Amino acid sequence: MSDTATPAIEGWFTTGPEPALIGSRCSTCGCVFFPRTEGFCRNPVCDGESFDDVELSRRGRIWSYTDAQYQPPPPYIAGDQWEPFALAAVELPEGLVVLGQVAHGYGVDDLKVGQEAELVVETLYSDDDGERTIWRWKPIP
Amino acid sequence: MTEQVAVLGVGMHPWGKWGKNFVTYGVHAARAALADAGIPWRDVDLIVGGETVRNGYAGYVAGATFAQALGWNGARVATSYAACATGAQALDTARSRILAGQSEVALVVGADTTPKGFLAPNAGERWDDPDWLRFRLLGMTNPAYFALYARRRMDLYGATSEDFAQVKVKNARHGLHNPNARYRKAVTAQDVLDSAVVSDPLHLLDICATSDGAAAVVLVSAEYARRLGAERPVRVAAISTVTPTFPNTVLDMPLLATEPSGVVGAPERTFKEGIAHAAYEEAGIGPEDVSLAEVYDLSTALELDWIEDLGLCKRGEAETLLRAGETTVGGRIPVNPSGGLACFGEAVPAQALAQVCEVTWQLRGGAEGRQVEDARVGITANQGLFGHGSSVLLTL
Numbered sequence: 001m002s003d004t005a006t007p008a009i010e011g012w013f014t015t016g017p018e019p020a021l022i023g024s025r026c027s028t029c030g031c032v033f034f035p036r037t038e039g040f041c042r043n044p045v046c047d048g049e050s051f052d053d054v055e056l057s058r059r060g061r062i063w064s065y066t067d068a069q070y071q072p073p074p075p076y077i078a079g080d081q082w083e084p085f086a087l088a089a090v091e092l093p094e095g096l097v098v099l100g101q102v103a104h105g106y107g108v109d110d111l112k113v114g115q116e117a118e119l120v121v122e123t124l125y126s127d128d129d130g131e132r133t134i135w136r137w138k139p140i141p
Numbered sequence: 142m143t144e145q146v147a148v149l150g151v152g153m154h155p156w157g158k159w160g161k162n163f164v165t166y167g168v169h170a171a172r173a174a175l176a177d178a179g180i181p182w183r184d185v186d187l188i189v190g191g192e193t194v195r196n197g198y199a200g201y202v203a204g205a206t207f208a209q210a211l212g213w214n215g216a217r218v219a220t221s222y223a224a225c226a227t228g229a230q231a232l233d234t235a236r237s238r239i240l241a242g243q244s245e246v247a248l249v250v251g252a253d254t255t256p257k258g259f260l261a262p263n264a265g266e267r268w269d270d271p272d273w274l275r276f277r278l279l280g281m282t283n284p285a286y287f288a289l290y291a292r293r294r295m296d297l298y299g300a301t302s303e304d305f306a307q308v309k310v311k312n313a314r315h316g317l318h319n320p321n322a323r324y325r326k327a328v329t330a331q332d333v334l335d336s337a338v339v340s341d342p343l344h345l346l347d348i349c350a351t352s353d354g355a356a357a358v359v360l361v362s363a364e365y366a367r368r369l370g371a372e373r374p375v376r377v378a379a380i381s382t383v384t385p386t387f388p389n390t391v392l393d394m395p396l397l398a399t400e401p402s403g404v405v406g407a408p409e410r411t412f413k414e415g416i417a418h419a420a421y422e423e424a425g426i427g428p429e430d431v432s433l434a435e436v437y438d439l440s441t442a443l444e445l446d447w448i449e450d451l452g453l454c455k456r457g458e459a460e461t462l463l464r465a466g467e468t469t470v471g472g473r474i475p476v477n478p479s480g481g482l483a484c485f486g487e488a489v490p491a492q493a494l495a496q497v498c499e500v501t502w503q504l505r506g507g508a509e510g511r512q513v514e515d516a517r518v519g520i521t522a523n524q525g526l527f528g529h530g531s532s533v534l535l536t537l
Contacts, residue, residue: 008278009268031388031405034398043405044387063392064296066288066340072280075262075273087281087340089289089392095403097392101279108341113296124278134278 005131008124011036013135019121020058021098021135024051032056032094058119060092062139065102065111077125086110088137090117103138116140146236147366147374148535150178150359151498154252156323156352156485166355167252168210170491174357179369180246182211185359187244189219189235191227191251191490207250217244225437225525226382227251228356228493229533233380235360245365251491252355272395272526279397284348284440286394288340291442295342298457300445304464305347306333308441309483311469316480318510321495323352324484333441347441352486356494358501375504378518379423379534385412395526413450413524420520420532421452428452431474432516433503435496437523438481447522448476451532470511478503478511493531496521500535 007013012035013021023034026041028048034056041048065088071078086102088111102111103120117137124134152173154166167190175182188211190204203220217238221231228251235247267273275281294300313328328346336345366374385393386408388400393412410418421427428451436447445459453474454462462468468476477483479499482492500519502508517537524530 009274029404032401032403042387042400045405064289064293066285066292066342068280068282068285068340069338072276072282075266075277076280077277078280085280087279087285087289093403094401095388095390095407096401097390097399099275099279099281099392099397108292113293 002131005123005133006129008132008134013121014055015121015133018058019119019135020055021119023054023056023094025054026051032096034096034098056094056098057092059116060090062111062113062115062117063089063091063097064113065089065108067108079125088117090137100135100137103136106139110139145363146239146377147361147363147371148358148377148497148501149361149366149369149371149374150174150176150180151501152177152357153321153495153498154355155321156354156488159353161254161353163252163254163353163355164206164210166254166353167207167250167357170252170355170357171207171211171248171250174248174359178359178361180359183214185214185216185246185248187217187219187235187238187247189221189231189247189249191231191249191494192220192222193227193253193490223382223525223529223531224527225489225523226493226529226531227490228495228497229380229521229523229531230382232358232360232494232497232533233382236377236380239360239362245362247360248357249360249494250355250357251494253488253490254353255351255488271397275395275397282340283394284343285340286392287348287440287443288343289392290446291342291440294442294445298460300442300460302334302342302344303330304445304460305343305441306330307463308438308444309333309346311463312438312477312481312483315470315478315511316484319480319484322480322484323350323486343440343442349439349482350486352488354485354488354491354495356491356498358494358497373537375501376536377533378426378536379420379532381416381420381423381532382530383415383419384528386410386415389528411450412530413447413522416524416530416532417451417520417522420534424534424536426518426534430518431520433475433478433500433513433519435477435479435481435499435519435521437492438477438483439487441483444476444481451520451522470513475513478508478513480511489525493521493523493533496523497533497535500533504535504537
């Protein structure tokens with residue numbers, strides 16, 4: 001991943017040595033949502049309308065996992081060389097489960113429900129603007 | 142309430158890839174259901190269509206489309222969209238009108254023509270649409286979601302790929318003699334295990350296809366059924382189309398995350414448990430009263446989830462039931478006697494109605510080659526995108 005790499009989607013995660021997903025915390029009830037939200041709180045007993053950006057926990061436990069052995073259809077952007085990749089849903093201490101691809105070099109054999117995983121940022125694809133990055137889950141042995 | 146609405150006719154167009162317009166299938170199913178009920182189309186006072194948002198603009202696959210095709214008869218018209226639960230919601234609309242005294246004879250129709258391969262989102266860049274983002278950012282297909290649920294069963298309850306394969310073997314056997322099924326061929330566990338892995342642990346034969354098809358149901362008031370001389374018609378005991386309860390903590394297609402339980406705690410029931418619970422509560426019966434179930438086996442493993450969501454066994458025990466042959470026709474609680482989505486493939490706006498057709502045939506004792514003995518109560522269950530799901534309970 002080069003220094004000029006930019007996120008594949010803006011405002012969803014931080015980069016740097018300790019990257020994190022960016023969620024929205026309702027300033028009325030404290031519920032934390034990801035992806036970010038605005039306008040109204042979805043907690044049915046809360047009429048909150050304002051949110052603060054908050055960095056989500058970088059570590060959680062694997063809720064489940066799988067992989068993609070066939071190339072997904074567009075709008076997925078596959079590189080020149082198709083390579084299967086693993087996917088994991090990770091439960092964070094905030095009480096939400098967040099999907100992500102699994103860090104490069106790890107497959108389903110490296111994963112287990114309940115295992116700890118940590119957020120990393122890696123290259124998803126490259127386009128005319130250079131490398132585009134995405135959050136991924138890296139299993140902790 | 143359970144005494145007041147009867148299923149007087151059911152009909153289907155066989156599932157498959159026929160390359161025709163969905164209207165053709167819908168009319169075929171509607172005419173079959175009307176013939177089954179012995180009611181001429183001109184006597185129908187309400188038509189409700191199940192709609193899909195895939196084939197062009199939303200109003201296209203609608204009640205009016207079928208009404209026009211059958212020949213305008215001046216009936217009232219309604220249209221439903223509820224993803225995979227579309228047919229059940231359409232049925233609920235018809236039932237409500239009948240219960241309110243605003244209709245005596247309603248025709249409910251769902252039909253679809255589906256594309257090949259993975260279901261992919263609509264074209265164009267849509268950065269605020271989770272259904273687009275899950276493909277763009279993660280390459281997360283529908284089978285990948287099914288695979289997450291399947292893997293949890295393996296790691297938490299000790300399910301095996303062989304168990305999942307046995308669900309397919311069972312459903313293939315059930316569907317062998319079903320004239321409306323698309324796949325009528327015996328399958329061995331080895332066939333499933335030898336098929337390509339799509340998303341680990343699911344093989345190609347663990348995952349349901351997409352199909353063309355249509356189903357239709359004629360609902361009438363109890364009074365109308367009596368006037369027509371129908372003896373012991375199948376009754377609608379409940380139709381549940383509830384939403385999830387916040388926070389929905391089970392990762393739901395096509396979303397990238399669940400809602401947070403950190404502040405308010407997880408609800409008493411998951412979404413799928415809630416769908417079934419509402420049906421039982423409305424009917425005033427419980428899982429112990431059920432003779433058979435038609436559940437949404439988008440994957441083989443998902444059938445096992447549903448068996449538990451419907452309360453037919455305790456959490457984590459569906460494999461035990463399967464291995465003992467209890468979910469096969471002839472067992473204690475046959476599941477998917479029609480052959481399920483494994484033998485049909487999914488035709489979204491028609492599928493929930495197809496489940497109702499099968500339960501109706503079972504309760505009448507007319508499900509040739511797959512009849513559940515002494516069937517008295519049947520339940521259906523499905524879940525689709527965007528917080529939609531349904532369960533229909535039919536009784537004799």
